[in-house]
Amino acid sequence: MSRTAAAIRSADEHSAHNYHPLPIVVASAEGAWMTDVEGRRYLDMLAGYSALNFGHGNRRLIDAARAQLERVTLTSRAFHHDRFADFCTELAALCGKDMVLPMNTGAEAVETAVKTARKWGYEVKGVPDGHAKIVVAADNFHGRTTTIVSFSTDHDARDHFGPYTPGFEIVPYGDLTALAHAVTENTVAVLLEPIQGEAGVLVPPAGYLAGVRELTRERNVLFMADEIQSGLGRTGKTFACEHEEVVPDVYILGKALGGGVVPVSAVVADRDVLGVFRPGEHGSTFGGNPLACAVALEVIAMLRSGEYQQRATELGDHLHRELNLLVGGGAVTAVRGRGLWAGVDIDPARGTGREISEKLMELGVLVKDTHGSTIRIAPPLVISKEDLDWGLDQLRSVLAG
CATH class of the missing domain: 3.40.640.10 (Type I PLP-dependent aspartate aminotransferase-like (Major domain))
Incomplete structure (x- = not known):
């Protein structure tokens, strides 16, 4: 049994089932990327439902926490x-x-x-x-x-x-x-x-x-x-x-x-x-x-500093331009949001939001579904444009399949 499977099995046996997480077991993370127990890297496009706006392991925040811990x-x-x-x-x-x-x-x-x-x-x-x-x-x-x-x-x-x-x-x-x-x-x-x-x-x-x-x-x-x-x-x-x-x-x-x-x-x-x-x-x-x-x-x-608000505006405009190009192509029925935050409605004929999320996970991108056929995209505000584009490429690949 793989380390991932063993960890998930143990969690299922000993924790209340009040969540239905994707089958990934994260071991470490930095910036917009997470690494699982098998060593595979994933682009985090959820950011802990916006709790991780400044990315995983942000040095300024970790240093502030470490200093106070002492x-x-x-x-x-x-x-x-x-x-x-x-x-x-x-x-x-x-x-x-x-x-x-x-x-x-x-x-x-x-x-x-x-x-x-x-x-x-x-x-x-x-x-x-x-x-x-x-x-x-x-x-x-x-x-x-x-x-x-x-x-x-x-x-x-x-x-x-x-x-x-x-x-x-x-x-x-x-x-x-x-x-x-x-x-x-x-x-x-x-x-x-x-x-x-x-x-x-x-x-x-x-x-x-x-x-x-x-x-x-x-x-x-x-x-x-x-x-x-x-x-x-x-x-x-x-x-x-x-x-x-x-x-x-x-x-x-x-x-x-x-x-x-x-x-x-x-x-x-x-x-x-x-x-x-x-x-x-x-x-x-x-x-x-x-x-x-x-x-x-x-x-x-x-x-x-305004830096993060500006990044959310600029990268958010890019995100929404790219996502809106998918509307009407037979897979995406609507896109909503503001800044680096989007809800993407998937045509139910192409799969549920959960199914799309699982397929994206297989390609190394982590999002989360809500309300049936909707996926939410909310990467850390520190994500690079190159990484964001790579994540969008994986979404296009899933929707084209």
Whole structure:
């Protein structure tokens, strides 16, 4: 039995089957490339769902982590540590906000945002206690905790995990009229992904985010943007909301904030929103730990240069030009996305997204399927144009077969 087969068999026997990974066992990685236990190299065109925007083993991030590992890694929030204030100050400045509430995972950040909106609604807006409503979009993906799956329309994520948490209204994504009808005097927030990643990299109609911003401001409702996948350079801007010159009330961040080194997430907002929390009302032992802050501070410094946003714009334009040439050729029915992020719909007659992903894996390219016949392409922002073109050549080869 090969090392790959043995590792997969052991994983299948001893881990819960909550994922269906491609049959590859990664042993090492650098930049945009991963190497399996057999020594074969693969081009990573997924980047950990945007957690690896800066590539595998980015030297600046590894050096920042190593230096902090030698000093202190955890204090809990029972004490201050010497990286915390800088992290909060720099992240708040990057977002143009006053305050940061750090957590670990994206789902934790969304849960934190939900609590924030409700508490703000009761203590600032004056919604009667227990009556707060949050409007969300169909086909959303904000995580898989009990509360979050309560407003999911994905049956795999939601079914048989009830009873569900009340307080959410679901409207079609991109439909301003439906959103306006759903907002009532008890609505405390609208929670949206500026681009829906898990749904297939769905970009909303032009003007939608600006319309949401105007509506929420008029109705005294918080606009909470889940930029966990779309933020921190992926779309060619620091935040995807910037493509419509929109600034939400609340940024929800994660994934790339930890540079693919440690889990880091945060809710970022002004003082009149996050200032509603008092000691003991919310927290996390590991949230804002010294190691996480050290890595995230380096991520923020890297983003301030604008280099990664520019790479995502230039290489993203190239990616979308090449992918759009495939539409109408009998294999690809649609391409969506922005920056170095694309959803590619495959004609079901040519295979499922899983089948296409497996064929690409055999040629040394790693992508991931979603929603049947869609594959997602989101390489690290450090990928070279030559490597990107090579990966696209393998896609053309699979689709021509």
